[in-house]
Structure formats: C-alpha cells, structure tokens
Amino acid sequence: xxxxxxxxxxxxxxxxxxxxxxxxxxxxxxxxxxxxxxxxxxxxxxxxxxxxxxxxxxxxxxxxxxxxxxxxxxxxxxxxxxxxxxxxxxxxxxxxxxxxxxxxxxxxxxxxxxxxxxxxxxxxxxxxxxxxxxxxxxxxxxxxxxxxxxxxxxxxxxxxxxxxxxxxxxxxxxxxxxxxxxxxxxxxxxxxxxxxxxxxxxxxxxxxxxxxxxxxxxxxxxxxxxxxxxxxxxxxxxxxxxxxxxxxxxxxxxxxxxxxxxxxxxxxxxxxxxxxxxxxxxxxxxxxxxxxxxxxxxxxxxxxxxxxxxxxxxxxxxxxxxxxxxxxxxxxxxxxxxxxxxxxxxxxxxxxxxxxxxxxxxxxxxxxxxxxxxxxxxxxxxxxxxxxxxxxxxxxxxxxxxxxxxxxxxxxxxxxxxxxxxxxxxxxxxxx
Ligand code: GUN
Ligand code: ZN
Numbered sequence: 001x002x003x004x005x006x007x008x009x010x011x012x013x014x015x016x017x018x019x020x021x022x023x024x025x026x027x028x029x030x031x032x033x034x035x036x037x038x039x040x041x042x043x044x045x046x047x048x049x050x051x052x053x054x055x056x057x058x059x060x061x062x063x064x065x066x067x068x069x070x071x072x073x074x075x076x077x078x079x080x081x082x083x084x085x086x087x088x089x090x091x092x093x094x095x096x097x098x099x100x101x102x103x104x105x106x107x108x109x110x111x112x113x114x115x116x117x118x119x120x121x122x123x124x125x126x127x128x129x130x131x132x133x134x135x136x137x138x139x140x141x142x143x144x145x146x147x148x149x150x151x152x153x154x155x156x157x158x159x160x161x162x163x164x165x166x167x168x169x170x171x172x173x174x175x176x177x178x179x180x181x182x183x184x185x186x187x188x189x190x191x192x193x194x195x196x197x198x199x200x201x202x203x204x205x206x207x208x209x210x211x212x213x214x215x216x217x218x219x220x221x222x223x224x225x226x227x228x229x230x231x232x233x234x235x236x237x238x239x240x241x242x243x244x245x246x247x248x249x250x251x252x253x254x255x256x257x258x259x260x261x262x263x264x265x266x267x268x269x270x271x272x273x274x275x276x277x278x279x280x281x282x283x284x285x286x287x288x289x290x291x292x293x294x295x296x297x298x299x300x301x302x303x304x305x306x307x308x309x310x311x312x313x314x315x316x317x318x319x320x321x322x323x324x325x326x327x328x329x330x331x332x333x334x335x336x337x338x339x340x341x342x343x344x345x346x347x348x349x350x351x352x353x354x355x356x357x358x359x360x361x362x363x364x365x366x367x368x369x370x371x372x373x374x375x376x377x378x379x380x381x382x383x384x385x386x387x388x389x390x391x392x393x394x395x396x397x398x399x400x401x402x403x404x405x406x407x408x409x410x411x412x413x414x415x416x417x418x419x420x421x422x423x424x425x426x427x428x429x430x431x432x
Contacts, residue, residue: 003042004423005051006034008060008381010044011400012067012371013356017348020401025348027371028400034065036377039151039422044371058425060381063417064403066351067369068127068378069327070358071316073226073266073287076117076143076156077101077110077134078320089232089296092321102168104134110142118146122426124325125380125416128359128368130155130226130264130316132198135169137179144187151191151422153368153376155224157198158183162209177212184220192376192422194364196224196264202239202252214256224262224362227253230275231267232298250275259284262363266318267292268306269299279311285361286311289318290334296321301334304343314361315353327354328411335408347405377423382407386415 010032017025033047035055051057075081081100086092104110121129133139133156140158147154160176161169171179180197188195197220199205199213217225229249230236236249243252250271253259259282268279268286279286288301306313316322317330324330331350338345349357359369367376384403385391390410397403407415419427 003052003055004036005055005057006036006060006065006379006381006420007047007057008032008063008065010034010065010371011351012044013352014370016357017346017352020346020348022348025352031061032065034371034377034379036420036423039377041371041373041375041377043373060417064382064384065371066380066382067355067359067371068380068419068421069125069354070362070369071121071126071129071327072264072285072314072358072362073289073316074129074319074322075132076114077104077132077139079113079117079120081320082323084320086296089235089298089321090238092296097320098165098169101134102166104136104139105168107138107142110134110136110139111146114142114146117143118150118152119430120325121152122150122419122421122430123416124327124413125382125419126325126327127378127380127419127421128153128155128362128364130196130224130362132156132200132226133158135159135161135171137183140183140187144190144193147193148191150426151424153192153194153364153378155194155196155362157196157226159198159200160209160213161200161204163206164204173206173208173212176209177216180216184223188220188223194224196226198226199258201228201235202243202249203235207243210252210256210258213258217258222262224264225258225260226264226266227258228266229253229268230270231293232296233270236270248272248275250278254278254282261285261312264314264362266316267298269293269301276306276309276311279306280309283312285314287314287316287361288334289316289322290337291323291330292318292321294333294337295323300337300341302341303338303345304341312361313353314358316358324412326412328408328415330354331408347401347408350408351404377420379420380416381418382411382415383417384411384415386411386417390415
C-alpha cells in the first residue's frame with residue numbers, strides 16, 4: 001500500500017500534564033507531518049517536504065492532528081434511548097433501556113444499529129470504545145462484525161444478566177458463561193477485536209452468575225472486565241441488599257475477584273473510603289461519565305479525591321445514559337461538574353484524558369493514544385474554527401491551551417474534520 005502523509009499541527013501527549021504550563025507532557029509541531037503505511041504510523045515530526053514520490057500528501061494545515069479519541073464506556077444498544085425522560089437510574093433502566101435492548105434479539109436490528117453506531121463513532125472522531133452489547137450473542141456478532149468492516153480497535157462484550165430484568169433479557173449463570181466463552185473464541189484477538197467480560201452490574205446478576213463471571217476471568221486473565229458501580233444511591237442500597245454481609249458495593253466485585261488493572265468500572269460516584277482504597281490497590285479503573293451523571297441526575301464525580309488516592313481513571317460518554325457521542329462535549333460537561341465541586345480541569349488534562357489517558361486506562365497504550373512511530377494510525381483532525389461563532393472566537397485565542405479549551409467548550413462533531421482509522425480517512429467517506 002502506498003504511503004500517506006498528513007500535514008498539519010500535530011499534538012500528542014507523552015505523560016499526564018501536571019498543569020497548564022507543563023510543556024514536557026506533550027509534543028507539538030505547528031507544521032508537522034505524520035507518515036502512515038499499512039495502518040501504522042511510521043514517522044512523526046516537522047514537515048520536511050522530502051517524502052517518497054509515491055506518497056499521497058493530505059493537507060490539513062491549520063488543523064490539529066491528534067490521536068483518535070477514545071471512549072471507555074458506551075452502550076451500543078442504547079442509540080435509540082438517548083434523551084429518555086426519567087426520574088433516576090433505575091426508572092430509566094426499567095422504563096426505556098430494558099425495553100429497547102430486547103430488540104437486539106433480532107439480528108437485522110442489531111446489525112443496522114451497529115452500523116449506525118460506528119458511523120457516529122467516526123463522525124465524532126472516536127476510534128476506539130469499550131462497549132456493552134445486549135444480552136444476546138447476536139448483538140456481539142453485529143458489533144464486532146461491523147467494527148471489523150471498518151478495521152476499528154474495539155472492546156466489547158455481551159452483558160451477563162440473570163435477574164431483575166425482563167425475562168427476555170435474562171440469561172442464566174450457565175448460558176451467560178457458555179455464550180461469553182463462545183464469543184471470546186469467536187472474536188477475541190480477531191483483527192482488532194478485544195472481548196470484555198461484562199456482568200452488567202451486581203443488581204442484575206445472581207451470586208451464581210458472579211461466580212461464572214469469576215470463572216471466565218480466571219480462564220481468560222488477559223481480558224477486560226467491564227461493569228457499573230456506585231452510580232446512584234438507590235442502586236447502592238439495592239445492590240447491598242442483594243449481596244448482604246459484604247462491606248460495600250465494590251466489595252461485591254472484589255468478592256468475585258473481578259477487580260484488577262483491566263477492570264473498567266463505570267461511574268464510581270458515591271464511594272466509601274474503603275472502596276477508594278480498594279480501587280487504588282487493585283489498579284482498577286474508575287470511568288467517569290459526566291453527561292450521563294448529569295442527565296440521569298446521578299451525582300458529581302469526585303475527580304480530585306480519586307486522583308489523590310492514585311486511582312486510575314478514564315472518561316467516557318456512557319451513551320445512552322450519556323447524551324452525546326462527542327468526547328469534546330463529554331469533557332465540557334466534565335469541566336462543569338468539577339467547577340461545581342470547586343475542582344479544576346485544565347484543557348491539557350482534558351485532551352490528555354480523551355487520548356493517551358483513556359488508552360492507558362484501557363491498557364491499550366502500546367497500540368493507540370499517541371501519534372508516535374509504531375502506533376496504529378488512528379487519528380482525528382480537529383478544527384477550532386468549525387462554526388462561525390468558533391471562528392470569531394478564535395480571532396481572540398492566542399495559545400494552544402486556549403484553542404483546546406474552545407474546542408472542548410464549543411466543539412462537537414462539526415469540529416471533527418476527518419477521522420483516520422488504521423490510516424484510512426473514514427469520516428469523509430460516510431454517506432450523508
Ligand atoms: N447500570 C446498569 N446498567 C446501566 C446502563 O445501561 N446505563 C447506566 N448509566 N447505568 C447502568
Ligand atoms: Zn453504562
């Protein structure tokens with residue numbers, strides 16, 4: 001395959017920014033180039049105009065070229081749930097989500113929605129996500145099948161749920177185990193697919209099912225595990241009733257040995273001191289979902305508390321509890337959550353979090369999250385002048401950090417000029 005060279009303003013983090021003036025935390029080339037071959041980045045640096053004769057040059061001058069954005073918590077069967085009116089999490093789940101997810105028993109529906117899902121990922125500049133599928137194995141086939149067509153690096157799994165949900169959405173401890181195992185064999189490691197063991201949350205799994213999730217985790221220790229914890233106060237009371245004699249909600253996952261460096265725990269809002277310590281000790285990842293937490297009214301994530309305890313963190317959309325596919329919109333809401341808490345989230349840290357930070361949170365930073373030679377060529381091109389009002393505002397923006405902050409505050413999919421997946425321009429190829 002011929003080489004491709006992207007020319008533009010290249011920005012990539014190398015470490016977690018310690019403050020707005022931490023210029024050591026990133027590399028930036030104002031007139032830079034990213035050379036791509038066979039889906040990989042082969043070189044990055046200042047544009048020098050000495051490329052091979054057969055290299056295709058794509059001119060993104062003036063625009064920012066970053067690693068593709070990463071979303072470590074999203075529900076692909078909830079595309080038609082976004083914006084559902086409910087008082088709280090459990091009402092939202094029972095009234096809308098558990099009804100909608102039943103439609104994924106039908107393969108044609110699952111395939112149609114999966115196709116639309118990846119279109120939205122690409123439209124919003126997200127190149128990798130960790131997704132919950134529905135309880136139906138065919139939803140996982142649709143998910144990874146459509147991801148493979150686009151060569152996208154995706155993490156996903158069938159939710160295991162055997163109680164407190166409609167009959168049509170329940171598996172059993174044995175079938176949840178068998179189906180998950182078959183799906184692991186079918187998909188994990190095929191192309192860019194990574195299977196995640198996915199007990200939905202403690203409320204929808206019996207102790208017997210948790211034991212089966214534990215058995216899977218023991219058999220497949222390299223896999224991701226994804227679940228929810230401490231999102232809503234009523235949810236916490238209910239979970240503790242279902243698993244008595246354990247110290248707290250996180251203690252349920254601890255009891256079944258489901259915590260560890262590849263465990264992604266959605267929400268982590270209402271946490272006891274012990275839970276925070278267990279998160280840190282096990283190197284499990286707290287995944288912050290600001291648009292969802294605001295929309296459902298679940299609570300305000302305590303970023304600084306977890307950070308001070310050394311807890312690993314990611315930040316995600318949680319569509320369809322979350323209200324936007326955009327990681328820019330997500331970090332904008334995250335910023336506001338922390339403002340309300342009296343905490344600061346500077347724009348360097350925001351952009352670190354949606355790229356290298358989330359890659360690290362997902363233990364995928366050997367492949368993605370940075371614009372570096374040897375990494376997969378998953379990239380996003382952003383334009384801080386994407387709309388008339390942003391262009392006007394940009395006239396008064398004098399620094400890279402302020403440009404990033406404007407992108408976060410006012411940007412959405414319109415600011416995504418192009419999304420490259422394994423070196424291929426994908427957004428411009430979308431229909432409509
Ligand atoms: N807890 C268990 N399932 C879900 C879900 O689908 N969305 C959210 N936000 N929380 C959950
Ligand atoms: Zn979720």
